[in-house]
Amino acid sequence: MTIKERKEGLASLGNWFNTISSTELDQLILMAGNENTWFTPESIQSAFAAWGKVLTLDKIEQWITGRALSPKTAQRIGLIMAGNIPLVGLHDLLTVLISGNEAHIKYSSQDRALMSAVVRQLIEINPAFRERIKVIEMLNDVDAIIATGSDNSARYFKHYFSKYPHIIRQNRVSVGIIKGNETEEQFAKIGQDAFQYFALGCRNVSKVFVPKGFELPKLIKSLEGFSQILDHHKYRNNYDYNKSIYLVNREPHLDSGFFMMRESEELVSPISVIFYETYESEAALDLKLSAHRDKIQCMVSADAWYEGSLDFGEAQTPELWDYADGVDTLEFLAEL
Secondary structure, eight states, X not given: OOHHHHHHHHHHHHHHHHHOOHHHXXXXXXXXXXXXXXXXXXXXXXXXXXXXXXXXXXXXXXXXXXXXXXXXXXXXXEEEOOOSSTTTXXXXXXXXXXXXXXEEEEOOTTSHXXXXXXXHHHHHHOGGGGGTEEEOSOOOSOSEEEEEOOHHHHHHHHHHTTTSOXXXXXXXXXXXXXXXXXXXXXHHHHHHHHHGGGGOXXXXXXXXXXXXXXXXXXXXXXXXXXXXXXXXXXXXXXXXXXXXXXXXXXXXXXXXXXXXXXXXXXXXXXXXXXXXXXXXXXXXXXHHHHTTGGGEEEEEEGGGOSTTOEETTOTTOOOTTOOGGGOOHHHHHHTO
């Protein structure tokens, strides 16, 4: 396939995300929900809207400008996909395809229906993609590996695939940085970062850093608009369980009625809990964050005031050039 064909194919996929019929989408929502009960209609619609927004010819051009996309021999890239949020493995697939290589995919059992639908659509857009996408169960005959999983599975991947060039991704989380002078409207936007996809993604804010003396109830009140998250039975089960643990153990916490906040130096909070940690100066904050760089996927702050952060509300809408773990996948593929 030519570079032009690949670009146009990805842009056409973006158009499909935007124009899919309600009947087809409802069928996909039903199948995906049966596979993974965390995949609600709202979550799937959000994922489709996000992909429809970034897969335009202009953004694809911006993504690949100056890149080497014509390998002498197409490499077979094994993709072990995660399934924690809808279509979480799609960026790796598109990166392999746009680079001119072959994608050998092992779907997650938690996100097979949606990813299969996307692959079918790509092949319908351009049948030449059929020769570039192989769905397999065993990654034996590949030239490189891109795998995503938990910390435990990542250790296994690193050992098992040590002889291959690889990118191995493991657990990461995202954090919010609060200055103290934010408006209620700005605080409300961080709710999208924290609660979209039920806080199951690596780009979900699981912890906030607040200045010493900050009044947490101000933040909690601003997030009341997300209380409907408690309607999901799995989320409610997590909320009830964590609340009971905190009460039995008499652990200090703040309870909003649908999520809790607890002070902790840890980054990874349980579902339904947002950790917080105080800082006394921006220099002290810098030190705290630098100590956790290898576990932070992204940072958000009001109007992106903190260097290297996104604005509140933007964590779940990465651009094509926002690579997971900060590892440039296109560069990795170009060096094979």
